[in-house]
Amino acid sequence: MSKHNVTIEYCKMCRWMMRASWMAQELLITFDEELDEVTLRQGTGGIYNVYVNDKLIFSRKEQGRFPEITELKQLVRDHIAPDKSLGHSDKG
Amino acid sequence: MSKHNVTIEYCKMCRWMMRASWMAQELLITFDEELDEVTLRQGTGGIYNVYVNDKLIFSRKEQGRFPEITELKQLVRDHIAPDKSLGHSDKG
Numbered sequence: 001m002s003k004h005n006v007t008i009e010y011c012k013m014c015r016w017m018m019r020a021s022w023m024a025q026e027l028l029i030t031f032d033e034e035l036d037e038v039t040l041r042q043g044t045g046g047i048y049n050v051y052v053n054d055k056l057i058f059s060r061k062e063q064g065r066f067p068e069i070t071e072l073k074q075l076v077r078d079h080i081a082p083d084k085s086l087g088h089s090d091k092g
Numbered sequence: 093m094s095k096h097n098v099t100i101e102y103c104k105m106c107r108w109m110m111r112a113s114w115m116a117q118e119l120l121i122t123f124d125e126e127l128d129e130v131t132l133r134q135g136t137g138g139i140y141n142v143y144v145n146d147k148l149i150f151s152r153k154e155q156g157r158f159p160e161i162t163e164l165k166q167l168v169r170d171h172i173a174p175d176k177s178l179g180h181s182d183k184g
Contacts, residue, residue: 012124021117025109028132032104037133039097040120 003036004080007051012042020048023072030073030089034081052079095128096172099143104134112140115164122165122181126173144171 006027010020017040024038043049048060050072057075058067067075070089077084098119102112109132116130135141140152142164149167150159159167162181169176 007129012120017117017120021113021120024132025113028104028109028113028134032134035134037099037131039129039131040116041129042120042124042127 004031004034004053005037005039006035006076007039007041007049007054009041009043009047009049009051011044011047013044014046016048017042019066023050023067023069026069027073027076030086031076031080031084034084050075052076055079096123096126096145097129097131098127098168099131099133099141099146101133101135101139101141101143103136103139105136106138108140109134111158115142115159115161118161118165119168122178123168123172123176126176142167144168147171 008020008024010016020040024040027038028035046061048066049056050058050067057079058072060066073086073089077086100112100116102108112132116132119130120127140158141148142150142159149171150164152158165178165181169178
């Protein structure tokens with residue numbers, strides 16, 4: 001099975017490292033079979049971008065907000081494991 | 093200035109993700125100027141390897157133990173910022 005990677009690029013000046021690290025851990029737990037790695041990348045200028053296999057799937061600047069964690073899991077799932085059920089994260 | 097990356101490869105079956113994630117956060121805070129990114133890579137078989145720019149700098153299998161966090165910071169510092177003072181992490 002091909003493995004996948006996620007990168008979370010966060011603004012270190014904004015002190016979003018903890019948020020990015022928390023989301024990284026959530027993804028590593030939920031996609032422990034599908035994800036090979038999650039990268040935390042330091043950025044500046046208010047950036048909070050999430051990439052799956054180098055493809056941008058969420059941009060705080062485009063959306064004007066952070067991703068919800070359930071939303072983020074759904075987005076990642078849609079790209080790397082479209083048939084995977086997310087349980088609670090698919091409800092509500 | 094050239095940027096650097098660290099990868100922490102941990103055994104997910106051993107449930108070492110939290111430990112790896114904690115060490116990742118410590119490195120991102122300490123080396124916020126020098127590190128571009130830290131990657132958490134899922135592995136198996138009791139692995140706990142740390143790489144700087146793809147060079148192995150710590151192996152649990154070789155050492156028979158986990159790295160101490162101050163030791164790990166010193167190892168990373170020696171590879172990416174040899175002139176950087178680590179304050180408390182250089183003492184004791």
